[in-house]
Each structure stands twice: as structure tokens, then as C-alpha cells.
Amino acid sequence: MLKPLCGLLFLAVLGCNTSQKSNNETVADSTAVDSVASTVPKKDSLSVYLPDIKASLPEAQTVEVKDDPVFFKAKSYKAIPLLTVLDQFLPAYKSLDIKQTQIVFECEDGYNPSMVLEKVLSKKAYLALSDVDAPKGQDWINPKKGDHEMKIAPFYIVYTDVPAKDVTFKWPYNLVKISLSATSEELAVLFPKDDDTQVKGFELFKVNCLTCHSLNKVGGKMGPELNYPKSVTEYWQVDQIKHFVKAPTSFRNECKMPAITHLTDKELDEIVSYLKYMSKHKV
Ligand code: HEC
Known part of the structure; x- marks a missing residue:
């Protein structure tokens, strides 16, 4: 349901168009350290900027996805198991509690879907590098959504054992960065600690809105x-917010x-x- 897309995938679909790297401030990230670009990931780094490691990735294998939720058909990709990528470039994940860790996928346009790491690792997740059916000289085929051409490059996360209709799995494309983040730490600031009645709204916001x-x-x-x-509830009428959504x-x-x-x-x-509750709990 991105844009015009149907109900399933609003979490997984979006063309990206700015070149700005999104920068999730809560993710521990060792990048800011110096200005010298290094392609050698630091061992304890919790994020990896994928274009930097492209050349050092192991050889890709061909994987088949029976029902791809972005292309709406069977697809084949050249891909590397996500686990291999984590082992080689984010080995720090091994020292984290995978139940309490979010894996955050950052797309070029700032779309940041995330999932509990344990859940991702429970399935056959792959980092896809190219589309087997792409014309010679190209890595990707960009599907159209209405008049809009979606950009899949540079990377796309796919699964060979997750049905398209399972919307709890994210299939981010136009992916540039993978980060790990302690769930509780990241979301603690948004949790309605002093008002239980807001927990449902928090959960709903987390699942439906927070990715964007x-x-x-x-x-x-x-x-x-x-x-x-300024909270949106301070300058929009409540009913208008609901209509807008x-x-x-x-x-x-x-x-x-x-x-x-x-x-x-x-x-x-x-x-x-x-949202009104949060307007009284600003940083
Ligand atoms: C796929 C990304 C995406 C999701 C999911 C999403 N939004 Fe948005 N939202 C946007 C974008 C992009 C804009 C800016 C739209 C524009 O003006 O072109 C926006 C604008 C808004 C605005 C207007 C803010 C303003 O002051 O202009 C509100 C309110 C809003 N969203 C609420 C929500 C709520 C509530 C949810 C969850 C139920 C939600 N959005 C989910 C992408 C998203």
C-alpha cells in the first residue's frame, strides 16, 4: 500500500529518490569518528553502509522467490544469505540478544523499516544484488507503480520461505544500509510510560507510521x-488528521x-x- 500499492506492502514498498543517507540517531554507529572513508568495517560496528562493502561481498548464488510482493510474481535473484552478510560485516550481532535487537533497513529516501533480528534470522533472508531477468548490462528491473518507476537498486531484501501476504516481514528495496539497534533503547523514548491507556496507540503508531x-x-x-x-496535533484538527491518513x-x-x-x-x-500524549512529552 505504498502510494497506490495494495494493502499488503506499505511497509515494504517505496521508491527512494534522495541521495541522502538516512541516519537513525538512536542506532549506535561508529561512523562519525573520522572523515577517512574506510571500507574495512569496524568489528564492533552496529551498522554497515552496503555500497561500501559491495566489492568485498562473497560470490552470490541464485535464489528463487515464488511470490515476490514487490513484483507480484515469481522472481530469481543473485543473492547472498543475510546471515553471511551479518557474520562478515556486522559480527557484533553475535554479542547482542537477538530478541531485543531490531535490524533497521535504511533506504535511500529515508524509509526505515525494522524488524526484530530474531525474526529475520528465523527465515531464509537474502541480500539480493541483482535480478536474474534484468537485461544485459543492468542489475535491476524497476517495476512501475502507476506512472512512477520504483528504484530497486542498489540492494533488496528477499526471502525464499516467507509468503508475500505475511506483512510482518519487510522487503525493503533501494536499500543502502543495515543497522542493529537495541529495541528497548530505541523505543524507550516513545513508550508512554506514565499512561497505560496510550500503549495501544503507541503500538499502532509503531507498526503503521513510525517507518516513515x-x-x-x-x-x-x-x-x-x-x-x-510542534506536534501535528497542535496545528491540525484531530478529525483532519484522521481524514488525511x-x-x-x-x-x-x-x-x-x-x-x-x-x-x-x-x-x-x-x-x-x-500523538496528543506525545505532544506533552517532547524531547
Ligand atoms: C510510507 C510512508 C508513510 C507512512 C507509513 C505514513 N506516512 Fe504520513 N506522511 C508521509 C509523507 C511522505 C508525508 C508528507 C506528505 C506530503 O505532504 O507530500 C506524510 C504526511 C503526514 C501528515 C501531514 C503532516 C503535516 O504537517 O504536513 C500526517 C498528519 C501524517 N503523515 C500522519 C501519518 C500517520 C498517523 C501515519 C500512520 C497511521 C502515517 N502518516 C503513515 C509518509 C508516510
């Missing part, structure tokens, strides 16, 4: 920050936010209520 929107600077960067310095293009022509139609009114109320 940040609150208190934590979260995706594809859409605008919704809490800091259901039909963004009825407010803004060619709006880049996909319509989110699978949430009930009650769920939207919970999300908005949580």
Missing part, C-alpha cells in the same frame, strides 16, 4: 517529524504518503490520542 515518521527525532525520515518542535491525496495533490485504509476509526483515534 519520527517522533522526538526517532523513526523514519520519509515523512515529516510529527512531534517536535485515510486519503492524503484528497488534501494534497500527488501526496507522497500512501492512503492507509486498513485502520478502523477507533484505531485512528488511538493513534491520534497517542
